Amino acid sequence: MEQNELYPIFLKLHNLNVLIVGGGNVGLEKLSFLLKSSPNANVEVVAKEFHLEIKVLAEKHPSITLTRSKFKKKMLKKRHMVIACTDDLKVNKRVYDLARKRYLICNIADTPDLCDYYLGGIVTKGNVKIAISTNGKSPTTAKRLREFFEEVIPEDINQMVENLNEYRKTLKGNFEEKVKRMNEITSSLKNRE
Numbered sequence: 001m002e003q004n005e006l007y008p009i010f011l012k013l014h015n016l017n018v019l020i021v022g023g024g025n026v027g028l029e030k031l032s033f034l035l036k037s038s039p040n041a042n043v044e045v046v047a048k049e050f051h052l053e054i055k056v057l058a059e060k061h062p063s064i065t066l067t068r069s070k071f072k073k074k075m076l077k078k079r080h081m082v083i084a085c086t087d088d089l090k091v092n093k094r095v096y097d098l099a100r101k102r103y104l105i106c107n108i109a110d111t112p113d114l115c116d117y118y119l120g121g122i123v124t125k126g127n128v129k130i131a132i133s134t135n136g137k138s139p140t141t142a143k144r145l146r147e148f149f150e151e152v153i154p155e156d157i158n159q160m161v162e163n164l165n166e167y168r169k170t171l172k173g174n175f176e177e178k179v180k181r182m183n184e185i186t187s188s189l190k191n192r193e
Contacts, residue, residue: 002135004133004134004135005135006117006118006133006135008120008131008133010129010131011038011081012038013034013037013038013040013041013042013043014038014040014041014042014063015042016041016042016080016081017042017044017078017079017080018034018041018042018043018044018079018080018081018082018083019043019044019046019075019076019079019081019082019083020043020044020045020046020082020083020084020085021046021047021071021075021082021083021084021085021086021091021092021095022045022046022047022083022084022085022086022087022109023045023046023047023048023049023050023051023054023066024047024049024051024085024086024087025051026085026109026110027045027047027050027051027054027085028051028053028054028057029085030083030085030107030109030119031043031045031054031057031064032053032057033119034119035057035061035064036122037122037124037129039061040061040063041061041063041064042063043063043064043065044064044065044066044067044075045058045064045065045066045067046067046069046070046071046075047066047067047068047069047086048068048069048070049068050066050068054066070091071084071086071091071094071095073098076095076098076099076102076104079099079102079104080104080105081104081105081106081107081117082095082099082104082105082106082107083106083107083108083109084096084106084107084108084109085108085109089111092108092109092111092114093108093114095108096108096114105117107119112136115136118133118135118136120132120133120134120142121133121139121142121143121145121146122146123146123149123150123153125150125153125154125155125157125158126157126158126159126161126162127158127161127162128153128157128158128161130149130153132145132146132149164182164185164186167185168182
């Protein structure tokens with residue numbers, strides 16, 4: 001049986017520099033996805049033309065820069081991650097090859113073999129965020145799981161997280177004692193009858 005070997009991380013995109021190459025429908029999808037979770041993400045979108053909604057997003061988010069140009073390798077300088085989503089496979093592959101030479105993580109839309117990461121489904125309820133991956137096999141399944149979790153996770157879960165954070169600050173003792181106490185308090189979350 002195949003296993004998902006992806007390692008999930010949560011990036012602070014407001015501290016990183018992201019480049020999206022492509023300003024069409026897929027570029028809009030990728031930018032929208034990033035901004036949904038990270039509204040202050042530092043993103044430059046490079047394209048010869050921009051979808052109207054990308055322009056609207058750039059107006060709403062001052063951390064978004066639009067550059068009307070074809071892709072040039074110097075655009076990879078001072079980047080942390082790259083997404084290429086043009087309708088030209090040669091351009092996308094060039095972006096990937098150049099990014100890899102610079103040790104940048106890269107995602108080439110709809111080309112799993114040219115992806116160092118996937119943009120999976122995300123559920124956000126205040127401070128609680130859950131990422132969903134199907135290992136690039138079924139975005140529809142990830143979408144349905146996201147919808148399921150959005151429905152079953154209570155809206156007030158953020159209040160519980162805030163309360164537990166305040167309580168954690170009052171705990172005395174070493175790390176192991178604190179973990180034990182927090183595990184006792186939260187055990188009811190997994191032992192639902």
